[in-house]
Amino acid sequence: MKNVRTTVIALALTALSAGSVFAADMTSKTRDQVRAELMQAQRDGSLIADGQTGAKFRDVFPGSYMQPAPASTTSRDQVRAELMEAQRNGTLIADGQTGATFRSIKSN
Structure with missing residues (x-):
């Protein structure tokens, strides 16, 4: 005790x-x-x-309340390279409502 x-x-x-x-x-x-x-x-x-x-x-x-924006791991140069590649391939989104790409619109 x-x-x-x-x-x-x-x-x-x-x-x-x-x-x-x-x-x-x-x-x-x-x-x-x-x-x-x-x-x-x-x-x-x-x-x-x-x-x-x-x-x-x-x-x-x-x-x-606003949530903090997620940090990007992609550099600016990588994003530009991906954009250029998507423009060449025609995989950019042409219609935001349907999600159709330039390639799919040209082929129709």
């Missing part, structure tokens, strides 16, 4: 000292900085929508 009490006291003291260290590292922000951060969090949906689960608004309502 004495061992458990010593462990609990040691954990409590550790938690208190760790809390004061984290509090000392905090820098004070101006009122305008806090407002700007709040507005940004509202725009990007990073505010917590559900306190029990910790879900953010962008997770609960994904259609309401």
Whole structure:
């Protein structure tokens, strides 16, 4: 029993000292900085929508917030080369509604 009490006291003291260290590292922000951060969090949906689960608004309502654009792995020169090749082959899309290519339109 004495061992458990010593462990609990040691954990409590550790938690208190760790809390004061984290509090000392905090820098004070101006009122305008806090407002700007709040507005940004509202725009990007990073505010917590559900306190029990910790879900953010962008997770609960994904259609309401823009998703980050995926990073392209293709270089500009590769894209240009693919475009030139598609123009030569006639595989460019000629009709956006039907998806018909130039080659299929010429052959009809």
